[in-house]
Amino acid sequence: MTAATVYVVGVGPGDPELMTLKAARVISTAPVIAYFCRHDKMGHARKIADSHIKPGTKELRFAYPFTTERLVNDPSYHPDMSSFYDECAKQIAVEIEAGRSVALLCEGDPFLYGSAMYVFDRLESVGPCEVIPGITGMSGCWTQAALPMTHGDDVLCVLPATMPEDDLAQWLKQADAAVVMKLGRNLPKLRTALERAGRLQDAVYVERGTQEEARVLPLNDMNGAAPYFSLALLPGRRGVR
Ligand SMILES: C[S@@+](CC[C@H](N)C(=O)[O-])C[C@H]1O[C@@H](n2cnc3c(N)ncnc32)[C@H](O)[C@@H]1O
Missing domain, CATH: 3.40.1010.10 (Tetrapyrrole methylase, N-terminal domain)
Incomplete structure (x- = not known):
């Protein structure tokens, strides 16, 4: 037994x-x-x-x-x-x-x-x-968003949005591709950090990925509060074709 x-x-x-x-x-x-x-x-x-x-x-x-x-x-x-x-x-x-x-x-x-x-x-x-x-949730989300994430030698960073804005901005500037988890009340801070890193236009917001109520939109168009099951995706730089 x-x-x-x-x-x-x-x-x-x-x-x-x-x-x-x-x-x-x-x-x-x-x-x-x-x-x-x-x-x-x-x-x-x-x-x-x-x-x-x-x-x-x-x-x-x-x-x-x-x-x-x-x-x-x-x-x-x-x-x-x-x-x-x-x-x-x-x-x-x-x-x-x-x-x-x-x-x-x-x-x-x-x-x-x-x-x-x-x-x-x-x-x-x-x-x-x-x-x-x-x-993983992030894998479900980038599939939901039909967003290829890492190309060639891209480095993928997985970041919790709970970290201080300065740290977020620095990681986002340095990363090729990034996933930012735990958005919730941290969404406004993340938006500012993405702007500071010059990456706001590339960021995609995914809510409840792979679930019936899933939503995908440019992060810049996301207004209001983010629920617990949401994350941001920053695709890689497509350096290699
Ligand atoms: C405590 S972590 C748990 C992560 C989980 N163990 C995984 O492998 O994805 C919870 C965070 O994962 C992210 N997450 C997990 N599943 C998700 C989904 N289906 N859609 C959007 N975000 C998701 C959200 O950022 C959420 O705040």
């Missing part, structure tokens, strides 16, 4: 068909699934995986103690998040000790800015752990 295992499962960028066969198999056979969510929401990874979850599967719902209402530089942010991830790992350990495998769902790929990484770091002593990679 296979030992109870924690599977950290990448479920892809949003379109349920953009999930690996392995992820679909593990989700449909694991006796327990776990996922992160906002306290008032279903959880995006849970939604993507929905059609593969069999009736009777036990669900561990990990509701974040806070999301955008607390800033990362708030002194309580890291201690409180750390306690939250400790608690998630504890709940998973209880299932493993009882002999039940757990599939921990994660949007895109688990090891790219995924919350599941923090739980993964706490699972070493819990039992066997297998990570199943997923198609």
